[in-house]
Amino acid sequence: MATSPTAVTAARFPVQVGPQNRAAITAGLAFLDASAVPSWGIDGLRSWFAEHLVEPGHMRSPLLVTEPSAGSVTLHGSGAESLTSQSNLPRVLTAARIRIISALRGLIASPTDDRFLAAAIFAGRVRRRRVQSENRWVAQPEPTAPLSGVVLSLFAVDVLSYRDEYDKHLCVCDVCNRITFQESAFRRKSCPDHLPHESGFTRRVLPPERKRGA
Numbered sequence: 001m002a003t004s005p006t007a008v009t010a011a012r013f014p015v016q017v018g019p020q021n022r023a024a025i026t027a028g029l030a031f032l033d034a035s036a037v038p039s040w041g042i043d044g045l046r047s048w049f050a051e052h053l054v055e056p057g058h059m060r061s062p063l064l065v066t067e068p069s070a071g072s073v074t075l076h077g078s079g080a081e082s083l084t085s086q087s088n089l090p091r092v093l094t095a096a097r098i099r100i101i102s103a104l105r106g107l108i109a110s111p112t113d114d115r116f117l118a119a120a121i122f123a124g125r126v127r128r129r130r131v132q133s134e135n136r137w138v139a140q141p142e143p144t145a146p147l148s149g150v151v152l153s154l155f156a157v158d159v160l161s162y163r164d165e166y167d168k169h170l171c172v173c174d175v176c177n178r179i180t181f182q183e184s185a186f187r188r189k190s191c192p193d194h195l196p197h198e199s200g201f202t203r204r205v206l207p208p209e210r211k212r213g214a
């Protein structure tokens with residue numbers, strides 16, 4: 001079974017600013033990396049919530065993690081009921097990933113579809129806050145928000161803060177759904193592993209999650 005996360009190194013963060021002060025996108029990308037690995041379990045999800053949302057004070061830890069049309073899983077539970085709920089985790093993660101990646105892909109679509117930003121603001125999942133004498137966008141998802149809504153609130157914070165970089169450099173790979181930031185305007189729909197036509201052929205490498213028999 002493939003266990004390699006879809007990690008990106010060189011082009012992982014927006015080119016101009018780098019990873020400093022980018023806790024929101026760090027958290028969003030960490031979710032996308034981890035949830036692409038089939039073995040990521042409830043412990044991993046709980047730790048992700050704790051590290052990126054609860055400890056920094058963005059939200060209280062949810063008891064249940066839900067995703068529309070996929071159901072819910074108990075984040076803090078034990079016993080048979082909890083085990084049954086945990087068996088639903090792959091469905092919940094898959095459905096959340098589809099919504100998150102589709103929302104991000106909207107930013108590079110023509111015409112641009114950035115409705116998830118307005119939705120996050122309208123739902124109160126992102127807000128302007130005075131932080132160290134600066135007005136900044138901060139994530140503040142409610143504990144009952146769908147998992148995709150929680151993760152998208154993190155991306156919304158970063159897009160609202162650095163929109164120009166997304167307009168110029170965001171890439172969402174059509175083959176493996178990896179999110180990268182690249183200089184070339186011709187690579188908006190590819191990642192470094194799945195470059196568009198070069199020298200008359202397309203380099204296509206199947207991502208781990210799509211390998212046959214994996």
Ligand SMILES: [Zn+2]
Binds near residue numbers: 173176177190192
């Ligand atoms: Zn790719």
